[in-house]
Amino acid sequence: MDSPLIKNVNLFLDDKPSVFALRNKARIALDSIGFPTLKTEAWKYTDIKELINKDFNINTEENTCSHECCHHHNEDTSFIEIRFCNGKLHVEEYNMPEGITLTPLPLALFDDDYKKYFFNAFNLEKHPFAALNGLYLEQGICIHIEKNTSLNKPILIKYNQKDCDNLQLSIHNLIILEKGAKLELIEDFTSASENTYFTNTVNEVYLKTESELTHYKIQKENSKSYHIALNAIKQQEKSSYKQYYLSDGAKLSRQETLVNLDQQNANAEIYSAYKAKKNCTTDITTNINHLVENTNSNQYAKGVLEEDSTAVFQGKIHIAPNAVKTSGHQLHKALYLSDSAKLNCKPELEIYADDVKCSHGASCGELDKEQLFYLLSRGIEKHTAIKLLTDAHLEELLSLIPNPKIKELFFGFE
Amino acid sequence: MSEPLLEIKDLFARVGDKEIIKGLNLKINRGEIHAIMGPNGAGKSSLSYILSGKDNYEVTSGKVLFKGKNLLSLSTEERAHAGLFLSMQSPIEIPGVAVSNFLKQAVNSVRKANNEPELDMLSFMKLLKTEAQKLQISPEMLKRFVNVGFSGGEKKRFETLQMALLKPDFCILDEIDSGVDIDALKTISEGINTLKNENNAFLIITHHEQLLQQIVPDYVHIFADGQIIKTGDKTLAHEVEESGYGKFPSKE
Ligand SMILES: Nc1ncnc2c1ncn2[C@@H]1O[C@H](COP(=O)(O)OP(=O)(O)O)[C@@H](O)[C@H]1O
Numbered sequence: 139m140d141s142p143l144i145k146n147v148n149l150f151l152d153d154k155p156s157v158f159a160l161r162n163k164a165r166i167a168l169d170s171i172g173f174p175t176l177k178t179e180a181w182k183y184t185d186i187k188e189l190i191n192k193d194f195n196i197n198t199e200e201n202t203c204s205h206e207c208c209h210h211h212n213e214d215t216s217f218i219e220i221r222f223c224n225g226k227l228h229v230e231e232y233n234m235p236e237g238i239t240l241t242p243l244p245l246a247l248f249d250d251d252y253k254k255y256f257f258n259a260f261n262l263e264k265h266p267f268a269a270l271n272g273l274y275l276e277q278g279i280c281i282h283i284e285k286n287t288s289l290n291k292p293i294l295i296k297y298n299q300k301d302c303d304n305l306q307l308s309i310h311n312l313i314i315l316e317k318g319a320k321l322e323l324i325e326d327f328t329s330a331s332e333n334t335y336f337t338n339t340v341n342e343v344y345l346k347t348e349s350e351l352t353h354y355k356i357q358k359e360n361s362k363s364y365h366i367a368l369n370a371i372k373q374q375e376k377s378s379y380k381q382y383y384l385s386d387g388a389k390l391s392r393q394e395t396l397v398n399l400d401q402q403n404a405n406a407e408i409y410s411a412y413k414a415k416k417n418c419t420t421d422i423t424t425n426i427n428h429l430v431e432n433t434n435s436n437q438y439a440k441g442v443l444e445e446d447s448t449a450v451f452q453g454k455i456h457i458a459p460n461a462v463k464t465s466g467h468q469l470h471k472a473l474y475l476s477d478s479a480k481l482n483c484k485p486e487l488e489i490y491a492d493d494v495k496c497s498h499g500a501s502c503g504e505l506d507k508e509q510l511f512y513l514l515s516r517g518i519e520k521h522t523a524i525k526l527l528t529d530a531h532l533e534e535l536l537s538l539i540p541n542p543k544i545k546e547l548f549f550g551f552e
Numbered sequence: 553m554s555e556p557l558l559e560i561k562d563l564f565a566r567v568g569d570k571e572i573i574k575g576l577n578l579k580i581n582r583g584e585i586h587a588i589m590g591p592n593g594a595g596k597s598s599l600s601y602i603l604s605g606k607d608n609y610e611v612t613s614g615k616v617l618f619k620g621k622n623l624l625s626l627s628t629e630e631r632a633h634a635g636l637f638l639s640m641q642s643p644i645e646i647p648g649v650a651v652s653n654f655l656k657q658a659v660n661s662v663r664k665a666n667n668e669p670e671l672d673m674l675s676f677m678k679l680l681k682t683e684a685q686k687l688q689i690s691p692e693m694l695k696r697f698v699n700v701g702f703s704g705g706e707k708k709r710f711e712t713l714q715m716a717l718l719k720p721d722f723c724i725l726d727e728i729d730s731g732v733d734i735d736a737l738k739t740i741s742e743g744i745n746t747l748k749n750e751n752n753a754f755l756i757i758t759h760h761e762q763l764l765q766q767i768v769p770d771y772v773h774i775f776a777d778g779q780i781i782k783t784g785d786k787t788l789a790h791e792v793e794e795s796g797y798g799k800f801p802s803k804e
């Protein structure tokens with residue numbers, strides 16, 4: 139495989155056999171599967187040829203962020219804030235409440251307690267970009283919530299890409315909720331630059347019995363950047379995972395969510411809102427595996443497609459042979475702003491069990507002409523009127539966000 | 553004599569491939585109230601859409617001058633900037649667009665186009681509160697989405713509120729009395745009567761004399777077959793109420 143994304147670089151901790159072994163495992167997996175092409179079923183609508191031919195650099199110099207700017211950021215006290223600058227974790231003294239531990243990845247990589255969590259929520263051989271991420275395993279944060287602990291504030295991870303021209307940023311997080319633990323986690327990707335770069339993130343999420351994670355993600359990378367992300371979630375009995383995702387940036391982005399409902403009464407809800415911008419590609423791919431009986435999932439996506447944009451929505455619900463009394467639902471609603479936009483929608487139901495409730499629905503339409511006329515007739519400029527209506531389309535989905543403080547972060551689209 | 557606010561000359565227009573306005577002439581001066589009455593399906597709403605520049609309504613010949621300038625070459629939003637307002641027969645529901653956001657965008661777009669400073673959030677909210685109160689529009693209603701879940705009366709009061717905020721020179725009121733109960737009609741008429749001054753003008757489309765007793769027109773036009781077939785004063789409205797449109801023969 140000769141993609142310039144794969145580099146032979148010496149990384150921090152390469153001299154530690156256990157760390158090297160993990161990176162090497164990822165390398166072997168990627169060597170064997172290679173990068174996908176349009177012939178690869180899971181990637182048939184998202185063309186990554188341009189991306190894998192980019193010669194992005196790896197920043198091996200410092201393993202943490204030492205930027206002056208980060209020491210003086212305006213911290214919003216409604217959130218516990220964690221920062222990554224240009225792909226590097228900004229390490230600081232966190233004043234953490236009881237029951238929560240934040241560990242920078244290099245430390246977690248040494249910790250025997252965490253060993254079993256690496257590359258365990260997904261199969262390296264099925265996720266080439268996660269394998270690429272594993273090759274450079276070094277940056278990330280491990281969030282561990284003790285049994286029966288719930289935080290009174292959400293954790294906000296800010297990924298600030300401001301000085302990362304031609305860089306490949308690989309971030310790998312572990313999120314572990316012990317029995318009965320509860321967490322609200324927000325990931326916020328913004329770029330205050332015109333740099334071209336590639337963000338490649340993996341979150342491995344482990345939800346033990348009766349734990350609850352509400353996971354928010356706002357993706358507003360700049361329009362020259364590439365963003366590929368995998369959220370891989372393993373759920374035990376009566377655990378709940380809710381994901382709210384907004385895709386509002388990047389030249390090419392793919393958010394893949396893999397949920398394994400491993401035990402009974404586990405519940406997953408995936409809400410996705412996207413704006414496919416002019417000449418950009420937005421991919422939302424979800425795989426939900428109902429592996430045992432009495433598991434539930436729900437997917438709801440709403441999108442807006444601008445001219446010459448491409449949107450991909452692939453939602454797969456797999457129901458294993460013994461997974462009776464499960465329910466899996468999926469709905470996708472798209473709004474076209476132009477005939478030149480391209481939507482590829484692939485719902486897949488793989489049902490091997492009886493007595494299940496499954497459904498999928500899709501609709502797409504244009505802007506409502508009567509609504510547009512009403513706004514224009516009040517003197518509202520056309521571009522503002524269109525923005526009001528497209529925001530309204532997404533508003534219906536984003537209004538499902540339960541925490542009003544977090545909802546605010548999602549509004550104010552470009 | 554000063555130039556008319558609105559002048560329609562020999563207008564022919566169609567919607568889709570249906571000829572709907574067939575040689576209409578109308579002149580409206582500042583300070584005047586005109587009423588148009590006519591049977592259902594005569595094309596009254598279509599005329600209001602043509603004046604507002606709605607898609608699919610095509611002028612095939614004739615002229616419309618607004619403040620002496622060609623109205624027909626302007627886009628819908630430019631017509632609003634120039635001071636034209638259409639209160640719609642059936643105001644459109646827009647789920648997801650908050651009333652206050654919509655109103656602020658509209659007010660500031662019109663101000664901006666007329667080189668007036670835009671209102672900041674605080675001054676806008678103050679203005680909105682004052683005007684809403686006059687029309688008995690509750691603060692709760694202002695928190696909803698545009699026209700969503702509004703009763704008939706609320707919809708028309710909301711149209712009137714928009715007029716109060718945008719201060720247009722020329723308002724077309726398309727059946728502002730339909731779907732409205734007596735109390736709401738009184739509030740709306742009072743609202744409109746306070747907006748009226750010697751600089752602006754109103755074109756009221758209605759079926760009912762009752763509205764014209766509350767907002768008293770200077771002229772009443774009977775509209776049928778795509779043109780005005782008779783013009784008179786307010787007593788004409790009474791005649792229509794008594795004996796319908798049948799006695800007014802079409803010119804054709
Ligand atoms: N978009 C349209 N396409 C085709 N015909 C239309 C359209 N809108 C209105 N019409 C027709 O034009 C005629 C006039 O309608 P309208 O202007 O609503 O009448 P009025 O307001 O006087 O009741 C009606 O016959 C109606 O069916």
Ligand SMILES: [Mg+2]
Pocket residue numbers: 596597598641726727
């Ligand atoms: Mg009508």
